[in-house]
Amino acid sequence: MPARLLTGIGELVTFDPAHDGELGLVRDAALLEVDGRVTWTGPAACAPIADADLVDDAAGAAVIPGFVDSHTHLVFGGDRASEFEARMAGRPYAAGGIRSTVAATREATDDQLRSRLARFVDELHAQGTTTFEIKSGYGLTVDDEARILRLAREVTAETTFLGAHVVPTEYAGDPDAYVDLVVGDMLDACAPLARWIDVFCETGAFSVEQARRVLTAGAARGLGLRLHAGQLGPGDGVALAVELGAASVDHGTYLSDADVSRLAASTTVATLLPGVEFSTRQPYPDARRLLDAGVRVALASDCNPGSSFTSSMPFCIAVAVRDMGMTPAEALRASTLGGAEALRRDDVGHLRVGARADYVVLRAPSHVHLAYRPGVPLVARTHVA
Ligand code: NIG
Numbered sequence: 001m002p003a004r005l006l007t008g009i010g011e012l013v014t015f016d017p018a019h020d021g022e023l024g025l026v027r028d029a030a031l032l033e034v035d036g037r038v039t040w041t042g043p044a045a046c047a048p049i050a051d052a053d054l055v056d057d058a059a060g061a062a063v064i065p066g067f068v069d070s071h072t073h074l075v076f077g078g079d080r081a082s083e084f085e086a087r088m089a090g091r092p093y094a095a096g097g098i099r100s101t102v103a104a105t106r107e108a109t110d111d112q113l114r115s116r117l118a119r120f121v122d123e124l125h126a127q128g129t130t131t132f133e134i135k136s137g138y139g140l141t142v143d144d145e146a147r148i149l150r151l152a153r154e155v156t157a158e159t160t161f162l163g164a165h166v167v168p169t170e171y172a173g174d175p176d177a178y179v180d181l182v183v184g185d186m187l188d189a190c191a192p193l194a195r196w197i198d199v200f201c202e203t204g205a206f207s208v209e210q211a212r213r214v215l216t217a218g219a220a221r222g223l224g225l226r227l228h229a230g231q232l233g234p235g236d237g238v239a240l241a242v243e244l245g246a247a248s249v250d251h252g253t254y255l256s257d258a259d260v261s262r263l264a265a266s267t268t269v270a271t272l273l274p275g276v277e278f279s280t281r282q283p284y285p286d287a288r289r290l291l292d293a294g295v296r297v298a299l300a301s302d303c304n305p306g307s308s309f310t311s312s313m314p315f316c317i318a319v320a321v322r323d324m325g326m327t328p329a330e331a332l333r334a335s336t337l338g339g340a341e342a343l344r345r346d347d348v349g350h351l352r353v354g355a356r357a358d359y360v361v362l363r364a365p366s367h368v369h370l371a372y373r374p375g376v377p378l379v380a381r382t383h384v385a
């Protein structure tokens with residue numbers, strides 16, 4: 001691989017403590033990539049030009065680490081545009097809508113799911129996302145959950161088994177028998193295809209006791225833990241996630257003071273999903289409260305056909321700054337380094353020496369424009385090492 005120098009960077013965000021401030025900022029900067037890794041960052045005037053085979057000019061643009069979207073559900077059939085339309089006319093969001101996507105996903109062929117997934121991956125890339133997680137959860141049979149994870153693995157190493165997304169219609173009379181299936185044959189089939197296990201722990205989905213069973217069984221198979229909790233109301237999901245050492249607890253719209261203290265004292269990341277509150281007309285989570293308490297915060301899209309059909313991390317940043325009390329710098333950190341922490345990855349989400357050289361050249365002089373210019377396509381180029 002040729003050594004590539006990107007120079008003429010107006011503002012480079014590295015998160016390297018050797019550089020300036022909370023963003024590890026360098027102005028009038030350059031970045032050297034060798035074999036897909038960052039080997040040097042600093043002022044362009046000092047760049048090791050002799051080491052470069054190729055030189056690119058960013059023409060004064062801002063350059064940031066690629067976004068790390070740590071929460072998506074990108075393998076599904078159909079859509080739920082009419083459910084969204086009804087919601088905008090006043091109908092509330094309920095977990096049960098997931099079942100209509102399950103029916104459409106079971107009907108779709110592998111090729112239909114695969115070509116749609118490819119379009120989503122293009123969307124992510126065009127909007128600056130270079131690492132992304134994908135959950136199963138719209139199959140809910142042994143074969144369909146395994147099929148979804150196989151397809152997801154074609155495009156990412158960050159796959160999550162979410163057999164416990166909702167109780168499928170055929171088990172409506174006996175939810176615990178469905179949990180038996182999830183921790184039995186389904187986990188046998190899916191554990192080799194996944195890095196993570198997740199549960200939708202909420203009224204209308206799974207109880208804390210059921211979530212504990214599923215997460216504990218997943219951990220015994222070597223899977224890392226994640227949990228959907230606190231989306232529709234308060235509960236004991238966050239306490240469970242922290243107790244079990246989950247990498248991330250996601251949604252966090254409804255959190256008690258005790259939840260916030262637990263998170264602050266833990267290594268569990270609170271992953272906030274602004275697209276959900278936007279698309280369900282729910283109150284936004286209070287990111288300021290979490291940050292002030294010292295909680296690690298990530299932002300993710302939760303891209304799915306029900307609660308949040310956006311794949312745009314810049315959109316999430318704009319909402320987080322406008323409505324969740326985050327500064328532009330905090331929102332940028334949460335959608336890059338925060339996402340990496342939520343996936344327990346140290347090679348992405350930053351541009352320190354040794355990181356994967358995944359970066360985004362913005363059509364803007366500063367990262368602040370991501371929030372300042374909402375809805376404007378500011379990603380000029382996404383570079384994946
Ligand atoms: O993260 N909350 C659970 N799962 C998704 C919603 C899925 C759906 O509505 O289809 C979420 O919001």
Ligand code: FE
Pocket residue numbers: 071072073228302304
């Ligand atoms: Fe989700």
